[in-house]
Amino acid sequence: xxxxxxxxxxxxxxxxxxxxxxxxxxxxxxxxxxxxxxxxxxxxxxxxxxxxxxxxxxxxxxxxxxxxxxxxxxxxxxxxxxxxxxxxxxxxxxxxxxxxxxxxxxxxxxxxxxxxxxxxxxxxxxxxxxxxxxxxxxxxxxxxxxxxxxxxxxxxxxxxxxxxxxxxxxxxxxxxxxxxxxxxxxxxxxxxxxxxxxxxxxxxxxxxxxxxxxxxxxxxxxxxxxxxxxxxxxxxxxxxxxxxxxxxxxxxxxxxxxxxxxxxxxxxxxxxxxxxxxxxxxxxxxxxxxxxxxxxxxxxxxxxxxxxxxxxxxxxxxxxxxxxxxxxxxxxxxxxxxxxxxxxxxxxxxxxxxxxxxxxxxxxxxxxxxxxxxxxxxxxxxxxxxxxxxxxxxxxxxxxxxxxxxxxxxxxxxxxxxxxxxxxxxxxxxxxxxxxxxxxxxxxxxxxxxxxxxxxxxxxxxxxxxxxxxxxxxxxxxxxxxxxxxxxxxxxxxxxxxxxxxxxxxxxxxxxxxxxxxxxxxxxxxxxxxxxxxxxxxxxxxxxxxxxxxxxxxxxxxxxxxxxxxxxxxxxxxxxxxxxxxxxxxxxx
Numbered sequence: 001x002x003x004x005x006x007x008x009x010x011x012x013x014x015x016x017x018x019x020x021x022x023x024x025x026x027x028x029x030x031x032x033x034x035x036x037x038x039x040x041x042x043x044x045x046x047x048x049x050x051x052x053x054x055x056x057x058x059x060x061x062x063x064x065x066x067x068x069x070x071x072x073x074x075x076x077x078x079x080x081x082x083x084x085x086x087x088x089x090x091x092x093x094x095x096x097x098x099x100x101x102x103x104x105x106x107x108x109x110x111x112x113x114x115x116x117x118x119x120x121x122x123x124x125x126x127x128x129x130x131x132x133x134x135x136x137x138x139x140x141x142x143x144x145x146x147x148x149x150x151x152x153x154x155x156x157x158x159x160x161x162x163x164x165x166x167x168x169x170x171x172x173x174x175x176x177x178x179x180x181x182x183x184x185x186x187x188x189x190x191x192x193x194x195x196x197x198x199x200x201x202x203x204x205x206x207x208x209x210x211x212x213x214x215x216x217x218x219x220x221x222x223x224x225x226x227x228x229x230x231x232x233x234x235x236x237x238x239x240x241x242x243x244x245x246x247x248x249x250x251x252x253x254x255x256x257x258x259x260x261x262x263x264x265x266x267x268x269x270x271x272x273x274x275x276x277x278x279x280x281x282x283x284x285x286x287x288x289x290x291x292x293x294x295x296x297x298x299x300x301x302x303x304x305x306x307x308x309x310x311x312x313x314x315x316x317x318x319x320x321x322x323x324x325x326x327x328x329x330x331x332x333x334x335x336x337x338x339x340x341x342x343x344x345x346x347x348x349x350x351x352x353x354x355x356x357x358x359x360x361x362x363x364x365x366x367x368x369x370x371x372x373x374x375x376x377x378x379x380x381x382x383x384x385x386x387x388x389x390x391x392x393x394x395x396x397x398x399x400x401x402x403x404x405x406x407x408x409x410x411x412x413x414x415x416x417x418x419x420x421x422x423x424x425x426x427x428x429x430x431x432x433x434x435x436x437x438x439x440x441x442x443x444x445x446x447x448x449x450x451x452x453x454x455x456x457x458x459x460x461x462x463x464x465x466x467x468x469x470x471x472x473x474x475x476x477x478x479x480x481x482x483x484x485x486x487x488x489x490x491x492x493x494x495x496x497x498x499x500x501x502x503x504x505x506x507x508x509x510x511x512x513x514x515x516x517x518x519x520x521x522x523x524x525x526x527x528x529x530x531x532x533x534x535x536x537x538x539x540x541x542x543x544x545x546x547x548x549x550x551x552x553x554x555x556x557x558x559x560x561x562x563x564x565x566x567x568x569x570x571x572x573x574x575x576x577x578x579x580x581x582x583x584x585x586x587x588x589x
Contacts (some may be wrong), residue, residue, distance in 0.1 A: 002442055003353065004018075004019050005021070005136070006019075007214070007215070007218060007250045007251075007252075007517075007579060008215055008218075008480055009018055009212075009360075010211055010473045011183070011184045011207070011208075012093075012181060012182050012183070012184060012186070012188075012207040012211070012244065013089060013092050013093070013207055013210055013211065014053075014089070014092070014093040014176065014181055014182075015055060015181075015190055016211065016214060016246070016249060016250060017049070017249060018050060018175065018539045019045045019075075020050075020249050020250075020252050021047050021049070021050035023252065024046050024225055024226075024252040025046050025047035025050075026043060026045055026046075026047065027046055027225060027226055027252055027254070028043050028044070028045060028046075028226075028254040029042040029044055029045060029048075029049045029203065029249070029252075029254070029255065030043065030049065030082050030085060030255050030257060030504045031043050031044075031228070031249075031254055031255070031256045031257065031279060032044070032081060032082050032257045032266075033256070033257065033258050033259050033275075033431055034259070034266055035259065036145070036157065036258065036259060036267050036271045036274075036275065037267050037271065038133065040051045042081055042082070044082055045264045046252065047554055048083070049082075049086070050175075050389075051173035051531065052086045052090075052168060052361040053086055053090045053093065053409075054092075054171075054172070054174060054175060054176060055091075055168040055169075055172065055173055055175050056086050056087055056090030056091075056164075056168055056171075056386075057090040057091075057093045057094045057169050057176055057180075058172060059073065059090075059168060059170075060074055060090060060091055060094055060095060060120055060155075060175075060275055061095070061117075061151045061346045063119055063120045063373060064094070064095055064119055066121075067219070070117070071094070071096050071182075071187070072094070072095040072120070073091075073095060073096045073097075073098055073118050073119050073120070073190070074087060074090075074091035074095060074096070074097055074098065074115045074117040074118075074120045074121075074122060075098040075099075075103045075112075075113050075118040075120070075121050075122070075151070076088060076091070076098065076099045076100065076121075076123075076235070076236075077098055077100055077109070077121065077122070077123040077124060077135070077136055078102070078120050078122060078123065078124055078132075078156060078235070079102070079124065079235075079260035079261065079262070080232070080233070080234055080235050080240060080257050080260065080262050081260050082083070082257070082259065083122070083156045083164055083165070084099075084235045085235070085245065086168075087122045088189075088235060088241060088245075089418050090139075091120075091189075092179065092182075092188040092189055092207070092210075093176060093180070093182070094176065094180050094587040095119075095188075095477050095589065096116075096187050096188065096189060096190060096492055097188065097204070098112070098113070098116045098118065098189065098190045099189070099191065099235050099236040099241060099517065099520060100112060100113075100131070100192060101192070101234070101236045101515050102123075102135070102236075102494075102583050103122070103130045103515045105135075105344055106135045106138040106139055106142070106306050109135060109139050110138070110139045110143060111141040111193055111556060112205050112426075113139055113143060113151070114146065114148065114200065115189050115200060115202055115396060118143070118151045118393065119149075119151055119152065120151055120152045120154060121136050121139065121140060121151045121152070121153050121245070122154045122156065122164060122262070123135075123136035123153065123154070123155060123156070124156055124157060124158070125155035125156055125157040125158020125159070125160055125163075126155075126159065126160065127157065127158055127452070130430040133158060133160070133327065135156060135412075135435060136153055137153065139151075141152055145281040147232050148199060152257075152350055153361035154167065157459065166356060170535060171294075173506065182206040182207055183207070184206065184207050184211070185206050185208060186206060186207060187203075187204050187205065187206055188205050188207045188209070188210055189205045189210070190202040190203065190204060190237060190395055191205060191236070191241075191340050191359050192207070192236070192340075192354065193339075193340035195583075201392060201394040201395070201397065202395040202396075203340045203341050203391050203393075203394055203395075204271060204390070204392050204394065204395055205343055205391055206391075208341040208388055208414075209342075209388070209390070209391055209392075210246055210343050210387055211246075211552065212317075212343060212345065212366070212387070212388045213238075213243060213244040213246060213338075213343045213344050213345045213389060214242070214247050214249065214250035214388070215248065215250065215315060216247070216345045216348055216367075217243060217246075217247025217248070217250055217251060217348075217349075218247065218250045218251050218347075219282040219364075220348040220349055220350070220351065220362075220364070221247065221251070221348070221349065221351075221372060221391050222308070222351050223247075223248070223251035223253050223282070224251070224253075225251065225253070226252070226253070226254060227251065227253045227254065227282040227283075228254040228256055228279045228280055228281045228282055228306075229244065229248055229253055229254070229255060229256065229281065229282060229284065229285040229488060230254065230258060230275065230276075230281055230285075231244035231248065231255050231256065231257055231262075231281075231282045232257075232258045232262035232263035232268065232286055232290065233262060233263070233286060233287075233314075233460055234262065234512070234515065235575045236343030237302070237314075238338060238339075238340050238343060239313060239314055239336070240262075240404040241339065241342045241344075241529055242343055242344040242345075243336065243345060243410060250501040251508070254274070254279070255291055256281065258275060262336075263286050263290040263293075263515075263517070266285070268470050269290070269293045269294060269297060269560040270297055272284070272294045272297060273297065273298075273299045273300065273302035273304055273452070274302050276302065276304045276306065276307055277303045277304060277306075278303045279499065280306040280307055281304075281306055281307060282307065282308050282445045283307070283308060283309060283310065283311065284307065284311075285310040285311035285312050285313075285333070286311075286312070286314070286517070287312070287313070287315055287319060287391065287513075287517035287518065288312050288314075288315050288316070288317050288321060288455070288517075288587060289315075289513060289517045289519075290454065290517060291310060291317075291325065291333065292313045292318075292321055292454050292455070293323060293384070294370065294476075295321070295324045295325055295327075295328040295329070296477065296478050296566065297580065298427065299328060299329070304329060306468055307329060307331050307334070307347070309331050309332050309351065310325050310329065310331060310332070310334070310336055311333070311334050311335070311336050311349065312333055312334075312335055312336070313335055313336035313360075313361075315336070315517070315518045315519060316360075316423055316444070317335050317358075318440065318444075318445075318448040318454070318455075318456075319357050319358055319445060319448060320448055320449060320451075321451060322355060322357040323335060323357075325431060332354065332355040333355060334348065334349035334350075334351070334355050334361070335347070335349070335355075335359055335360050336348055336360075336361050337360035337361045337421060337423065338393075339409060341390065341391045341401070341407055341409075342385055342387075342390055342391065342407065343389045344386055344389075345367070345389050345393065346361070346363070346367060346369070346383075346389075346409075347359075347360050347361025347363055347420075347421045348361050348362060348364070349360055349361060349362065350362035350364075353418070355582035356416075356418075356420045356443075358422060359416075359420040359421060359422055359454055359551045360413070360421045360422060360423045361419075361421060362419055362420055362421070362423055363415065363419045363471070364419070364421075366387045366388055366389075367385065367386075367387045368385070368386040368387050369383060369384070369385055369415060369497050370383075370384040370385075370386070370406060371383060371384070371413070371414055371415060372384055372408070374415075376462045377415065377416065377538045378414050378415075378416060378417075380412060380413065380414045380424060381412065381414070382409070382410070382411070382412060382415075382427055383409045383411045383412070383421070383423070384406040384407060384408050384409065384412045385406065385409060386402075386405045386406045386407070387408045390402065390405070390407050391407075392478065407549060408430060410426055410427050411423050411425070411426055411427070412424045412425045412426065412427055412430075412439065412451075423441075424439050424441040424442075425439045425440050425441040429459075429521065431458065431459065431460040431468050431469075431470050431500075432460070432467055432468055433463075433467065433468055433469060433470065433499050434439055434464075438470055438497070438499060438500045439500075440457070440458035440470075442495060442497065442500050443458035443470055443491065443495065443501075444456040444458050444472070445456060446490070446491055446494045446495050447472055447474055447487060447490070447491060447505070448521075449490075449494070450482070451477075452476050452477060452480040452481065452482035453474050453475070453476060453477070453481075453482070453487070454476060454477045455474065455475040455511050456472055456473070456475075457473050457511055457519045457521060457524055458470055458471065458472045458473075458502065458526055459521055459524045459525050460474075460525070460528065461470060461503065461504065461528040461531065461532055462528065462532040462533075462578060462580060462581055463532070463579075464536070467580070469503045469504075470500055470501070470502045470503060471502050471504040471505070472487075472491075472502040472504070472505045472506070472513060473506045473508055473513055473524050473527075474506070474507055474508070474511075474580035475507075475508055475509070475510055476507065476512045482507075484505050484506075484507065485506045487507075488502070488505055491505070491563075506527075511524075512524065519553045521534045522557065523551060525528075525549075525551075526550055526551050526557050526559075527547035528549075529549045529551030529557045529559050529581055530547050530548060530559055531549075532579055532581070533547045533549075533579070533581065533583060534547040535560065536570075536575055536579070537561070537571070537575070540571060542563060542565055542568065542571070543564060544564075544565075545561055545562065545563035545565070546561070546562045547559055547561050547566065548560045548561075548562075556582065557581065558580065558581075558582045558584055559581055559582070559583045559584070559585050560583075560585075560586060561583055561584065561585050561586065562585075562586045562587075563585075563587075564587065570586055
């Protein structure tokens with residue numbers, strides 16, 4: 001194959017990996033911590049990583065023999081371990097990778113894998129701690145029963161015959177033939193996402209999309225060959241796979257994988273500063289909840305002088321967290337903003353200037369951002385994105401998701417004069433009170449400015465008069481206490497837009513989060529829907545009725561009501577209409 005002299009000369013992901021192996025073969029590519037108590041790790045060089053990818057690519061291609069003209073698909077159900085990286089890049093070299101969240105139900109996984117026309121499933125083998133292998137077997141059986149060919153099942157670990165590592169040993173580690181390799185506009189991967197609206201979809205990523213993310217990393221993160229960075233995010237998420245993963249490869253950095261659980265491992269958080277010292281980590285970070293947990297842990301005697309800065313992303317970063325990071329570490333916290341449909345990158349840190357608290361990051365070429373409806377700098381509107389990182393569409397959807405190349409993100413925000421991007425909320429998350437549009441971020445930022453509050457999330461409480469009333473849920477810093485009355489007074493004193501002042505504030509031990517740690521607002525909406533229904537029924541004399549809010553697979557909210565009153569169903573029908581909710585009535589004995 002053609003030898004390239006610079007990472008940015010790569011035209012596909014495989015060429016980028018080969019460049020890293022050719023130029024930095026002896027450097028450490030992956031450091032996998034099998035344990036942090038005691039410290040135990042495994043290291044893999046760039047040359048060894050390339051050889052393993054070559055072996056895996058040949059293994060997969062053998063399994064694609066019946067896939068005809070299309071490039072075969074490898075669905076991956078693995079934690080953030082070295083085999084996940086090997087499988088991902090190998091699948092992209094000779095086919096299409098389909099990394100999936102192992103926490104999804106078997107039905108959801110079967111649906112996504114059927115849509116992807118999966119040829120191979122690489123999954124964590126049977127073990128006492130997870131049911132991933134059982135799900136993989138169930139999915140394979142379901143796909144076969146529905147008239148398709150059963151995918152080949154390959155296990156990583158566990159006592160089953162088809163073992164990934166053993167099968168790799170049977171393959172050649174030589175470079176792949178040129179005729180097997182993809183072009184830049186070939187599809188490299190399907191990443192599952194809810195899209196900007198609607199049901200979960202499989203977003204198409206081309207090799208050019210993913211390389212754009214890798215190049216953005218080396219252009220903005222000031223990473224040098226051999227620098228160590230922590231990647232504690234899951235590989236089914238674009239930030240873990242592409243920003244931290246492929247970006248580290250483009251920089252020839254040492255990617256530290258902090259156990260199979262990543263930042264979901266409490267011991268990793270507890271020992272984070274020791275980890276920074278032990279591996280001379282230059283950059284660490286994650287979602288805001290993880291970063292908040294890190295800085296909530298004392299540095300102690302750990303030498304963290306190797307740390308240059310920290311990053312936060314995947315969700316809005318609370319304003320107070322910037323100060324917390326600098327106070328604890330002496331370095332700045334920068335934000336990163338991206339989405340699956342942009343291969344993970346829209347805004348990146350601008351390390352040439354001090355961090356801008358509240359900013360989601362800096363916009364630089366080749367990324368273009370347009371604020372729909374904005375006439376002047378600072379005007380708010382929906383954020384639209386254009387550039388080579390923007391995906392070509394969703395698998396199986398013929399309609400073009402772009403308008404003249406522009407992707408509507410569904411996020412609301414604005415740009416300042418220095419091209420820093422500010423995210424103020426989601427278009428669909430607007431709380432509409434008597435026709436007044438309320439941005440939840442206004443409430444959330446106010447409450448997060450209170451010294452006792454770590455995180456806040458605002459949603460609408462269904463109301464028969466106003467449509468919705470703003471309510472807020474908060475999570476406190478460890479060892480902090482505050483009364484609801486004090487938080488209500490704080491909001492009253494600091495929110496100038498009176499209709500936006502929350503009518504209720506609820507203190508939770510922990511806000512509900514997704515598998516990647518983002519605050520899950522549908523769960524909070526289920527709580528408010530349940531409360532609104534229960535209170536309305538109580539006001540009408542139904543004191544013995546039970547109401548339970550739940551999030552449906554579609555993302556919608558349903559309230560189940562159980563009671564024995566004769567006219568309960570009729571009352572709930574009227575209530576559902578008035579509150580704009582779905583209410584299901586179950587008769588109780």
